[in-house]
Amino acid sequence: MSEFNITKDEIEVNEVVKTVVHPNAGAINTFIGTVRELTNKKRTLYLEYDAYIPMAEKKLKQIGEEITSKWKEARVSIVHRIGRLDISDIAVVIAVSTPHRADSYEASRYAIERIKEIVPIWKKEHWEDGEAWIGDQLETTQYPSGKPGKEHLND
Amino acid sequence: MSEFNITKDEIEVNEVVKTVVHPNAGAINTFIGTVRELTNKKRTLYLEYDAYIPMAEKKLKQIGEEITSKWKEARVSIVHRIGRLDISDIAVVIAVSTPHRADSYEASRYAIERIKEIVPIWKKEHWEDGEAWIGDQLETTQYPSGKPGKEHLND
Amino acid sequence: MISIMLFAGLQEKAGTEELKIDKDEMTVNELVESIRESDVNLDLTNVMVAVNEEFVSNPDQVIKSGDTVALLPPVSGG
């Protein structure tokens, strides 16, 4: 059964995959977002994620519904972790099963793009020389360069 | 470290994913091929995979090299199972990590398409009313419809 | 009384998880203006308002005491 969760615990990829296994699925595409150390040559020490949990889970579920309305036979689960995450820790796991492979890739890609648009989760980067909420236009922290640079783009 | 294996054992998704985790990876795309029960309304009971193992492993490794020449920072592992597989069993796991997500999707998709082109692995479908090596033009078995139908397309 | 949840950078800047406005009813636009004019000094550029866990795009939408209200900075999950 599909799940759409925000969790403070480590995410087990296998457990998420299992929820979308189905006799009529021939393909399961999984997207795993991990904490990257270097972004534009700037070294991340660790991340912190905050979320508006009930709304975030509702929006993850909405993305699942958008997918099953576009790809009728798809099954989707999405789990996003919050709290402190170290380099290479898993922040998000998306699993989509479909009968045929092309749809599994497309629906999985759709899910991650939508997460970055509508799910109220926020990432704070901690670098050696500062910290900032990404997507934050408020400049509540000092940016080394004086203002947000390219590292604040979501990708 | 990357791996390119043919195995007779169950494939553990987590184990394959671990081989491509890297501090500069922000995205890991995983493709899991599972045994589908229904293809064009025809019910599969189980599958059998055969492989020319040393050449198949060499070709999987070649696909990995093709990917790292196209996507310089990618890390790739591919494991394909052979022998008898039941419905929903995992036949293949591809894991590709890249710094950014778009590349992980593209490189993973590239891998599965190349597997279907150049890796000497063969699938035999067992149905209630017959069996056939898929891709087999030899008609070594009786097809219920008299000749191979659409179910013999790889997808 | 209308309570407004804060997250991420807004929460840090305000130093609280929740703002309270002593009204029983107000529009989204009035809410935003009320916060702008208050002494919490939050920059609300690009901040979205969510009412009962849905983004609100109509500034005239009415918020009532008891509604769940949140200020959402641009998201950055994934």
Add this chain to the structure above:
Amino acid sequence: MISIMLFAGLQEKAGTEELKIDKDEMTVNELVESIRESDVNLDLTNVMVAVNEEFVSNPDQVIKSGDTVALLPPVSGG
């Protein structure tokens, strides 16, 4: 002696994992013709020849005793 590995449908049809041809050297084309004319009765339509674990596209490529040779039906992994 040249040994030729068989897989999948070809192996089942021939009832053996390996064919042997009593020659020390022959081209890929000669190998294919030799099998066609033998009594194993294999349909080699769309079958590729691999020599030393590489697909061979040149029918004039020479195979020598000791080379690893295989007949590969259209693949269907994944």
